[in-house]
Amino acid sequence: MSKIHVTTKVNGDTVEFLADPRETLLDCLRDRLGLTGSKEGCGTGDCGACSVTLDGTLVCSCLVLGAEVQGREIGTIEGMGGDDTLHPLQRKFIEHAALQCGFCTPGFLVAGKALLEKNPNPTEEEVRYWLAGNLCRCTGYDKIVRAVMDAAAEMRGEAA
Amino acid sequence: MQYHTPASFEEAAALAAGAKGTTRFLAGGTDVLVQLRAGMVIPDDLIDLKRIPGVSDITRTDDGGWRIGVAVSGAQLGAHAELVADWPGVVEGMELVGSTQVQGRATLTGNLCNGSPAADSVPGLVAACASVEITGPDSSRTVAVQDVPQGPGKTCLKPGEVISALILPPRGKNAGDAYLRFIPRTEMDIAVVGCAVSLRLDGDTIKEARVSLGAVAPTVLLVDAASEAITGTTLDDAALDALAAAASAACNPIDDKRGTVAFRTEVAGVLAKRAAKIAYTRAKGA
Ligand code: FES
Numbered sequence: 503m504s505k506i507h508v509t510t511k512v513n514g515d516t517v518e519f520l521a522d523p524r525e526t527l528l529d530c531l532r533d534r535l536g537l538t539g540s541k542e543g544c545g546t547g548d549c550g551a552c553s554v555t556l557d558g559t560l561v562c563s564c565l566v567l568g569a570e571v572q573g574r575e576i577g578t579i580e581g582m583g584g585d586d587t588l589h590p591l592q593r594k595f596i597e598h599a600a601l602q603c604g605f606c607t608p609g610f611l612v613a614g615k616a617l618l619e620k621n622p623n624p625t626e627e628e629v630r631y632w633l634a635g636n637l638c639r640c641t642g643y644d645k646i647v648r649a650v651m652d653a654a655a656e657m658r659g660e661a662a
Numbered sequence: 663m664q665y666h667t668p669a670s671f672e673e674a675a676a677l678a679a680g681a682k683g684t685t686r687f688l689a690g691g692t693d694v695l696v697q698l699r700a701g702m703v704i705p706d707d708l709i710d711l712k713r714i715p716g717v718s719d720i721t722r723t724d725d726g727g728w729r730i731g732v733a734v735s736g737a738q739l740g741a742h743a744e745l746v747a748d749w750p751g752v753v754e755g756m757e758l759v760g761s762t763q764v765q766g767r768a769t770l771t772g773n774l775c776n777g778s779p780a781a782d783s784v785p786g787l788v789a790a791c792a793s794v795e796i797t798g799p800d801s802s803r804t805v806a807v808q809d810v811p812q813g814p815g816k817t818c819l820k821p822g823e824v825i826s827a828l829i830l831p832p833r834g835k836n837a838g839d840a841y842l843r844f845i846p847r848t849e850m851d852i853a854v855v856g857c858a859v860s861l862r863l864d865g866d867t868i869k870e871a872r873v874s875l876g877a878v879a880p881t882v883l884l885v886d887a888a889s890e891a892i893t894g895t896t897l898d899d900a901a902l903d904a905l906a907a908a909a910s911a912a913c914n915p916i917d918d919k920r921g922t923v924a925f926r927t928e929v930a931g932v933l934a935k936r937a938a939k940i941a942y943t944r945a946k947g948a
């Protein structure tokens with residue numbers, strides 16, 4: 503089976519890889535590019551642990567083929583903070599203890615960031631609906647929702 | 663598995679017609695990749711339609727309707743204010759499919775071609791009198807959406823044929839549509855019953871109506887008797903009761919732990935009433 507040569511942008515950097523036609527974008531990010539922040543919880547679009555942005559749209563990278571992303575722009579958890587700084591969402595997740603095992607966390611952070619870019623002032627209900635495709639088996643979600651609300655407030659410049 | 667990226671629908675149809683083994687077309691991929699992963703369907707040829715010009719566009723047709731590309735995602739539909747103003751019921755049906763992440767990829771055409779009787783976007787399209795343009799290896803044709811599903815997982819598409827666009831008719835004045843579904847939780851579930859109603863008013867009176875039910879038969883249904891029950895009425899209580907009775911009478915559902923036959927049949931009537939009221943209110947406001 504011949505591999506497909508793909509050139510694409512990940513977190514602003516141009517990257518190249520060879521993809522097996524059946525390999526998902528998630529597989530390619532993790533195994534070809536060494537970006538292991540995105541996780542595979544289910545591989546079938548149910549858990550959101552593999553969330554990335556594709557040309558700015560939030561998607562499950564397990565439901566995208568590596569071969570499909572030729573010439574597109576991908577955003578992953580690795581691109582979220584700066585070299586020495588955390589994104590406000592990352593900081594608030596720590597402050598609110600919004601993670602335990604951490605497996606779901608990259609997906610929640612990428613999804614949360616996509617939400618706040620679209621809607622900087624979401625209600626709790628909007629946060630819960632937006633994140634309905636991200637599953638967490640540890641926290642019970644409350645701390646995650648509080649962390650997202652608090653990060654949103656901080657990013658709007660309101661004292662939390 | 664061979665991965666193809668044709669530059670036109672004619673090329674896609676020719677590829678499919680010439681393929682020997684299992685073929686799948688790839689648009690949003692939210693069903694195809696799940697089946698691939700589960701080993702249920704491992705295509706020999708996977709034909710990605712997203713490189714074809716125009717597949718991600720929503721455009722007004724000359725007659726005032728809409729042409730929706732086969733790779734337009736649910737998220738794109740929801741973000742299109744003019745389309746939402748014309749066909750809120752069609753868009754709200756699609757927006758119930760899956761999570762935010764799935765909405766970023768899943769398409770109306772894919773939801774239709776997956777052939778599920780419970781597909782949330784299909785009743786709205788049927789009620790709206792939507793149609794699809796089909797490109798085949800030799801010729802193309804246009805088919806009404808209600809004639810596409812032929813049974814669970816089955817469509818009217820012949821080998822080599824591919825849907826090249828979805829067409830919504832002009833909405834026109836004093837009209838509205840709505841879709842409602844029942845699920846046992848608040849999000850992220852598959853319809854136990856779904857119902858879409860599209861209608862047009864003349865003053866307070868319903869001039870024309872179309873009622874479609876999902877998840878209560880082997881295919882999505884267009885229920886003429888339900889449409890007739892409210893046409894010529896002002897959607898008074900007697901008309902609503904007649905609508906519910908006609909909707910329930912059309913049901914031929916499965917019986918499973920998510921809903922018994924009796925439950926699905928009853929709920930179809932309840933949803934028909936509620937969806938008709940929403941469509942009526944929307945038509946008044948337009
Ligand atoms: S791994 Fe992609 S949604 Fe679970």
Ligand code: FES
Pocket residue numbers: 600601602603604605606607637638639640641
């Ligand atoms: S922190 Fe363990 S799954 Fe969410």
